[in-house]
């Protein structure tokens with residue numbers, strides 16, 4: 001009797017779990033369907049070739065151009081700057097926390113770092129605009145009030161905890177026996193860290209890098225506030241630009257009427273971003289599989 | 297004498313793991329350390345190359361002289377010491393690198409990167425570890441793909457590649473099957489003409505087969521140290537006799 005009740009319960013739970021899984025798939029499918037539909041509408045009016053090759057993006061002006069390249073150039077530029085800041089610092093702090101710090105320091109520093117990731121991005125945005133940009137202008141007089149450099153750097157600061165925390169987890173999971181083997185051969189601490197622990201944790205570290213990159217590509221507020229919202233096909237970090245995400249909020253927050261071509265650009269741009277981040281995720285998945293080392 | 301151990305006490309925090317251990321380990325021979333589990337065998341052998349330095353809260357008193365120098369005195373370069381005293385662990389721990397890079401690791405960290413030198417040393421140490429014939433066609437494949445016994449022989453090759461003077465083995469066969477164990481034992485006997493070997497084992501037959509000297513530990517104390525034949529045929533301590541005849545442990 002009891003067994004039977006138990007079995008029903010199990011089945012009920014299984015069913016509920018299945019339904020919630022189905023639900024999230026359904027929602028995702030719905031989002032993609034809407035994106036596709038509106039994008040399809042958009043491409044009825046704008047040729048896909050112009051979209052991919054035109055060097056100007058001016059859908060909100062009288063003379064409209066719909067070239068996505070300037071937006072991707074902006075995203076690329078700010079992402080590269082952010083990653084240049086976040087990768088080395090994140091990795092070095094992970095190595096420090098995992099291989100050098102005492103347990104006491106680690107248990108204090110790690111949560112403190114993770115708090116950095118919990119700061120609302122709008123705060124980072126104003127930090128970039130009102131603090132970092134003026135500071136940089138003292139060093140680089142040519143720097144515009146809005147630019148890619150300052151939000152890029154601040155975005156990097158925001159990403160450091162993601163990279164350091166995930167990399168540290170990966171390095172922490174490297175078996176003690178490997179370190180002992182390396183020390184027993186006369187390795188210094190630095191050699192143990194760089195020649196044994198980092199390579200052994202490579203797949204986890206690479207995954208943290210990819211997550212950091214995805215985070216930078218998708219980041220919106222910081223660039224919307226501090227980069228200037230001026231789509232421009234350039235790799236010059238000193239002038240105002242706009243990123244893919246910054247454009248989407250700009251239009252979403254403005255008073256663009258539903259159904260207009262300006263409105264439909266959001267979906268075309270959104271789906272382009274979706275394709276890029278999807279590609280990044282595939283790359284990171286491939287990385288993980290390729291470099292996964294098996295420990296028992 | 298390779299090592300002179302003088303009144304060594306070792307502690308993990310408050311807990312004492314070695315109590316007043318004193319004896320001498322002869323050079324160019326195999327010395328076995330036996331005793332029931334938890335008696336301090338690993339703690340002792342890890343004192344000889346200062347691996348216990350890695351354990352937080354570990355402390356040691358007394359002296360361990362290696363070639364006349366106290367390895368625990370100030371100013372000892374521990375990495376240099378460990379280059380001269382190699383170690384093979386209980387669980388095979390090859391690095392997640394190729395077979396070649398595992399054998400070459402010790403030289404690489406000393407800054408040797410010349411391909412022809414590395415090639416020679418890698419081949420030489422793999423031959424000495426009786427692994428060369430099995431892996432010579434796949435030196436660049438991952439060491440993790442090898443069997444447990446092969447991994448352990450690779451760890452031996454890795455340890456001898458830098459030509460240490462001493463090799464410490466901490467239960468090197470406890471994770472291996474009998475055939476792999478026999479291979480490792482052959483290795484150890486072959487190594488003693490070049491190296492001083494200290495081996496921890498809880499397998500008494502193994503101690504009897506490979507060693508010339510044996511120390512019997514119990515509860516952190518060295519109960520008896522003598523030539524192996526004497527320990528196994530005419531021990532002078534009642535505890536040793538009880539242990540080797542299997543009355544406890």
Ligand SMILES: Nc1ncnc2c1ncn2[C@@H]1O[C@H](COP(=O)(O)OP(=O)(O)O)[C@@H](O)[C@H]1O
Nearest residue numbers: 308311313332333334335336337338339340351
């Ligand atoms: N890292 C450690 N921290 C605290 N106690 C330890 C540690 N390593 C070993 N011990 C203790 O020290 C004693 C001796 O252990 P060990 O030397 O590993 O024994 P054996 O190798 O003979 O089995 C045991 O009681 C064990 O619990």
Ligand SMILES: [Mg+2]
Nearest residue numbers: 337338339467
């Ligand atoms: Mg042990």
